[in-house]
Amino acid sequence: MKNLEARYLERLSDLYPTIAAASTEIINLQSILNLPKGTEHFLTDVHGEYEAFSHVLKNGSGSVRRKIDDVFGNTMSIRDKRSLATLIYYPKQRMDMIKKTETNMDDWYRVHLYLLIEVSKRAASKYTRSKVRKALPKDFAYVIEELITEKAEVSDKESYYNEIISTIIRIGRAEDFIVAISELIQRLVVDHLHIVGDIYDRGPGPHIIMDKLMTYHSLDIQWGNHDVLWMGAAAGQRGCITNAIRICARYGNLDILEEGYGINLLPLATFALKVYKDDPCTCFKLKVPDRPDSEEMQMNLRIHKAISILQFKVEGQIISRQKSFHLEDRALLDKIDYEKGTIVLGGKEYQLLDTNFPTVDPKDPYALTEEEEEIMERLEKAFINCEKLQRHMRFLLAKGGLYKVYNDNLLYHGCVPLDEDGSLKETEVYGKKYRGKALYDMLDAYVRKGFFALDKKEREDGKDIMWYIWLHPDSPLFGKNKMATFERYFIAEKETHIEKKNPYYSYIENEKVIDNIMKEFGLDPSYGHIVNGHVPVKRKDGENPIKCGGKVMVIDGGFSKAYQKETGIAGYTLIFNSYGLLLVAHEPFESTEAAIEKENDIHSELTVVQRVHDRILVGDTDNGRELKEQIRDLEQLLSAYRNGEIIEKL
Structure with missing residues (x-):
């Protein structure tokens, strides 16, 4: 073995000191490769609109509702689905309202605990048990794991689960448990968040958004x-x-x-x-x-x-x-x-x-x-x-950059500067x-x-x-x-106010130009996409956010209230799950209070940008490629153990 390779394998052997440990990790990683890819959630140009941003983050641009539909289908009314979704978004506030009119809260807790457990089972199904375990809230980790894990060895499953739920209610922990499992569902329906620029300015709460992002489980930010x-x-x-x-x-x-x-x-x-x-x-x-x-x-x-x-x-x-x-x-x-x-x-x-x-x-x-x-x-x-402020800016530096290439998508906020040709x-x-x-x-x-x-x-x-x-x-x-x-403040003549856009914007429907941009950043234009923020899409004027035959998606639709008269909507978001790319157009968000009291979700329209024939697996993603490299390294370590080049640390 080369010296560098030998030193690397020696360090790797500290993490996996035996043939058994290395073999187990290979099996674990291989199993992850065959799971469906996690859901990616793209937001841009939130411009300090904390309430709308927070709501879209909670509902995963409709991912929670889609999960409820998957679980209950036609067995639950639209009204009940909406009510359950609101409970998942705002569990504490919603229960405070329910208690004012509900006469038998124990029965209410029991029914809704069962509903939430079913949704959380479905949300957890695309992850390994280890990853789900890491996401579980500390206070209820063991209990939730018991409730969402199928137990083949238990003959009377209904009685087993009933006993756990009855105990939760009897000891006065039902509300805390509902809050915990609702937040778990929010956490599981979105695996990774992309913020494609402009957290700051115009709206009143960029600092609140930054506090929220600093606690988010997995994200990147394009400045x-x-x-x-x-x-x-x-x-x-x-x-x-x-x-x-x-x-x-x-x-x-x-x-x-x-x-x-x-x-x-x-x-x-x-x-x-x-x-x-x-x-x-x-x-x-x-x-x-x-x-x-x-x-x-x-x-x-x-x-x-x-x-x-x-x-x-x-x-x-x-x-x-x-x-x-x-x-x-x-x-x-x-x-x-x-x-x-x-x-x-x-x-x-x-x-x-x-x-x-x-x-x-x-x-x-x-x-x-x-x-x-x-x-x-x-x-x-x-x-x-x-x-x-310094803490927030260090976070932007640590989690951000001017662009990102991720799972065959190129993400940037503004434009790639082009000449007239x-x-x-x-x-x-x-x-x-x-x-x-x-x-x-x-x-x-x-x-x-x-x-x-x-x-x-x-x-x-x-x-x-x-x-x-x-x-x-x-x-x-x-x-x-x-x-x-200066001109907008001091000069009446509108001709001086004109800000001429870079030629990029006139070439955004030109496939040859867009393909060249993707190649410049290392993407294959035959299946790559560009996700773009910065310039609001004026939907009311008939503008389409999907450009260049689906290769470019401009997802700034006016999250900022200051833009909504121009755009006609309140923002676009993008979902990339194991079935493909979904563009979501949002109507203006009334308020958090209305969402809780009236069970008003943001009304959203869904457009399928790309649907795949075969479900996308973790093995097809950037993370999957990294896992495959880890598997190759571990297989080399196994070979070194078996050849006697490295000795097991028993």
Whole structure:
């Protein structure tokens, strides 16, 4: 044996010290290969909408209902199925309601315990007993295992199970048991979760979503442009900090910063109220229900303007510092004629809607005033020193990346930058040229350098790359020729607001181009797929999320309430189970209260994207390929034991 191989097998023998141990593991792994593949659940662009996100996570985009249908078929009414599903989603809250009207709770517990046990049996059937055991709630692990495992040696099974359930009820543990088994069903119906970008911004609860994701059993995250923005803010990048605060202000979500992350905005608020005291800030209207006369609204308008001006200043400084970004045309404060109140863009002069710039020095428009510099320093420290924010960003770094190839699906949030002819666009960053997969890999590496690099310049370049990813025309997560934030605030002419999309979006139905993208990332176009987020699919206008003959699925359908008027729905999700790919279109989620009280699930429409002839097994997946490699290694270890090259550790 080669030295490296010998050392590897010696280490492997520490884990499997005998022929018997290695043989048992081979048998175990081989049995797993022949189980149906677990269900994958894809969500994207949740944008802080915690309640809808939480509900879709609980129902597995209809996976729980499908499991109930599998078990009970036509033997249970639609109403009873809906009631059982609601119990599984919200067991504690639902039981609190039932107790107000139900006269015999013991009978109710008994009936529903049996129903839940049947559903959990079916949900557990595609896993090994070992994997199910690891998923069991600690307090009831033994009892649940007894109830969901067939016992051939027990002659009177009905009596056996009745006795266990009667005991659970008699000792007052029925409610806790129902909660535990409901959560187990939620856990088992989805084996792995994919978040295809944009957890942050617009909605009120991204920090709550992050807390939820950090407890999820198995997931990966493809960063969206809004996620990278917050990562940059957490790293202390000023352009990212000001953008993140501005978006929170615009959508009336400053509570995310103050209450969610404990970031003190009082210095910024005090500054804004002083500097813009008599300014109506009409260009900085918030995207919230109108309450124009409230003191809070007036304060938020001023914060919105103050942070926007700070953003334009610090972005001008970044553009000057990072000349290789070639964004000089996006530094706009020096293009304003402050006496005339106009700006020249593309050779044309436009009148500004707001000409009050009390903190801008026309001779040096990107310089911060002394007070502005103090505010930025305090905000920078607040973001860097926020323990909860740093914990969330470390989780994104550990579980995330700019793209992922998983079970023949390529997942990314935005677009693969293309030239006008549909070829991969070559982009220069920090003096080197990249395109396709290499561009993604380089940007991903620099994001991590922004947090971990020891070299100061590399770390600063990494921070600036996060701002680059947020808004650069060559960024795969942005994919437009400009971010027209300034124009939308200050210029009435709509022509200046247009953000031209990368050619990727005009080629998304072109099979040759899509096949080339899949090949670039190592996929076989004959059976691979691209799962894409970022640009909302306008279903109300007849747009189809399934592109290029089913090779591309754009699953941003407007989870964010801010988009739902444009899209006509409340988001798409995707399910990939052992039978194929299912696209789910969701209607708007009313509320958690309505889901519990009225048993209202999110109404969803199911579209079969691909159905396989033979059920997909674990052996057909990426995990299966890894298990096969482990089996080959263990077989080599067995051979080494039997040849006397390695001695058993009895």
